[in-house]
Amino acid sequence: MAGPSESRRVADALRAAILGGELADGARLPSLAALVREYGVTTDVARHAIAALRAERLVVTRHGAGAYVSRFTPITRRSPARLSRDGWGQGQAIQDHDTGPRPRTVDIVVSEIRAPEMIAVALGVRVGQKVLSRSRRFLVEDRPVQLSTSFLPLSLARGTPIVYTDTGPGGLYARLADIGHAPARFVEVVNARAPHPDEREALELPTTTGLVFEITRRAYDDADRCVEVNQMVLDTTAYTLEYRFPA
Amino acid sequence: MAGPSESRRVADALRAAILGGELADGARLPSLAALVREYGVTTDVARHAIAALRAERLVVTRHGAGAYVSRFTPITRRSPARLSRDGWGQGQAIQDHDTGPRPRTVDIVVSEIRAPEMIAVALGVRVGQKVLSRSRRFLVEDRPVQLSTSFLPLSLARGTPIVYTDTGPGGLYARLADIGHAPARFVEVVNARAPHPDEREALELPTTTGLVFEITRRAYDDADRCVEVNQMVLDTTAYTLEYRFPA
DNA sequence: GAGTGGTCTAGACCACTCC
DNA sequence: GAGTGGTCTAGACCACTCT
Numbered sequence: 001m002a003g004p005s006e007s008r009r010v011a012d013a014l015r016a017a018i019l020g021g022e023l024a025d026g027a028r029l030p031s032l033a034a035l036v037r038e039y040g041v042t043t044d045v046a047r048h049a050i051a052a053l054r055a056e057r058l059v060v061t062r063h064g065a066g067a068y069v070s071r072f073t074p075i076t077r078r079s080p081a082r083l084s085r086d087g088w089g090q091g092q093a094i095q096d097h098d099t100g101p102r103p104r105t106v107d108i109v110v111s112e113i114r115a116p117e118m119i120a121v122a123l124g125v126r127v128g129q130k131v132l133s134r135s136r137r138f139l140v141e142d143r144p145v146q147l148s149t150s151f152l153p154l155s156l157a158r159g160t161p162i163v164y165t166d167t168g169p170g171g172l173y174a175r176l177a178d179i180g181h182a183p184a185r186f187v188e189v190v191n192a193r194a195p196h197p198d199e200r201e202a203l204e205l206p207t208t209t210g211l212v213f214e215i216t217r218r219a220y221d222d223a224d225r226c227v228e229v230n231q232m233v234l235d236t237t238a239y240t241l242e243y244r245f246p247a
Numbered sequence: 248m249a250g251p252s253e254s255r256r257v258a259d260a261l262r263a264a265i266l267g268g269e270l271a272d273g274a275r276l277p278s279l280a281a282l283v284r285e286y287g288v289t290t291d292v293a294r295h296a297i298a299a300l301r302a303e304r305l306v307v308t309r310h311g312a313g314a315y316v317s318r319f320t321p322i323t324r325r326s327p328a329r330l331s332r333d334g335w336g337q338g339q340a341i342q343d344h345d346t347g348p349r350p351r352t353v354d355i356v357v358s359e360i361r362a363p364e365m366i367a368v369a370l371g372v373r374v375g376q377k378v379l380s381r382s383r384r385f386l387v388e389d390r391p392v393q394l395s396t397s398f399l400p401l402s403l404a405r406g407t408p409i410v411y412t413d414t415g416p417g418g419l420y421a422r423l424a425d426i427g428h429a430p431a432r433f434v435e436v437v438n439a440r441a442p443h444p445d446e447r448e449a450l451e452l453p454t455t456t457g458l459v460f461e462i463t464r465r466a467y468d469d470a471d472r473c474v475e476v477n478q479m480v481l482d483t484t485a486y487t488l489e490y491r492f493p494a
Numbered sequence: 495g496a497g498t499g500g501t502c503t504a505g506a507c508c509a510c511t512c513c
Numbered sequence: 514g515a516g517t518g519g520t521c522t523a524g525a526c527c528a529c530t531c532t
Contacts, residue, residue, distance in 0.1 A: 064529030
């Protein structure tokens with residue numbers, strides 16, 4: 001009769017305090033030791049309760065410092081505005097159309113790799129054939145928020161600035177336009193899951209927490225040829241996705 | 248130097264076995280007791296490793312039965328096709344444009360409620376003023392996969408079939424069209440997080456797992472008035488989101 | 495150094511499925 | 514009933530921040 005479970009009891013009490021305003025944005029939660037005393041549970045149970053609130057994005061924890069009520073102000077990624085021809089046609093960056101802080105691009109690596117099956121199928125090349133890979137990370141104030149890897153057919157990219165780390169004003173899509181393969185339409189496929197270990201490391205996510213959006217975008221030119229596949233992994237606490245479209 | 252952590256060690260070994268094909272789709276993983284023996288860890292550590300794989304959507308667990316490699320075949324939610332005027336104009340349901348199993352709609356509740364702030368602002372009514380609320384759940388083979396609540400101004404909905412549980416062919420949007428307020432454009436805002444307790448219950452998600460997409464859609468008519476706000480909560484294991492748009 | 499969050503051992507008990 | 518996953522107590526130790 002004592003209720004469903006101990007960790008649930010602790011989580012519910014803290015959640016109510018947060019949503020009820022007793023614990024304001026940025027306030028520190030009671031320490032694990034305090035929760036142990038107050039609720040008569042073990043540290044693991046108290047931690048379990050905190051972890052649940054963290055997954056709900058109500059709380060962030062800092063190792064050695066405490067757990068805090070999370071103020072949640074992500075970047076809004078505004079589609080299709082961010083990918084409109086008008087934008088990159090005039091030398092603007094995609095991110096200029098998003099709201100919130102403007103991420104920095106770092107760790108750009110351009111290479112030729114053998115296409116994994118999914119990429120090969122999308123680009124219409126044979127599996128194992130070489131394609132161009134452009135990978136990079138995005139940081140907001142030194143915090144990594146997104147990983148991104150673009151794949152393009154070598155036949156398009158070779159001998160163009162697409163193989164440079166800096167693709168110039170308007171970026172990759174402007175360069176595709178220069179060679180007569182301007183993107184005419186996009187398809188984005190969105191999933192959500194926990195990050196794989198390599199992604200967790202690259203995004204510097206805490207060991208046991210963290211969710212990512214996995215977005216795969218395909219760009220098609222006027223002839224309806226797929227000219228780019230972009231695989232992105234985004235920290236869900238850093239991004240909100242917005243899509244506008246007509247009826 | 249023995250490596251990062253015990254639970255990570257177990258998770259990595261199992262993940263490698265799954266991705267390497269030694270554990271095929273649908274295969275049962277070793278039991279917790281077996282993992283305890285094999286890796287010399289405690290049950291909680293073994294469970295922690297399994298939970299990590301579950302969050303990565305590689306594994307599903309069934310209480311009392313075991314942990315299994317997950318075959319992942321979600322519904323693809325195809326926008327904007329599913330919301331095109333052509334569809335509901337001809338009496339089709341939104342879901343007819345999605346791929347995969349067709350969910351059943353159950354538990355439809357229509358009521359008049361006082362608008363929460365966010366809804367009131369979007370619909371352009373005063374906070375606390377009454378609006379129409381239409382909530383329902385979607386099931387695939389008796390498994391709940393989505394919660395959905397639509398909010399509309401009472402001035403539009405009253406005296407129309409919108410207040411019926413069955414809104415008829417083409418649904419809500421066709422009825423809005425009947426009264427001269429056909430949706431002309433939509434905005435969807437997507438976030439990902441763990442479900443709140445009430446959502447967890449309604450979606451019948453396991454106590455400690457489960458991720459949801461939170462999608463808020465606003466529909467605007469030709470006069471650019473917001474005529475509906477739809478708040479949806481989707482089990483991320485059941486859905487993939489697809490958005491197509493021009494450059 | 496004191497206080498904090500993070501991980502772990504060892505073992506108990508409960509809830510669920512039927513391998 | 515046997516075997517399984519799920520939750521918990523009690524206590525240790527480590528890593529991190531500086532409240």
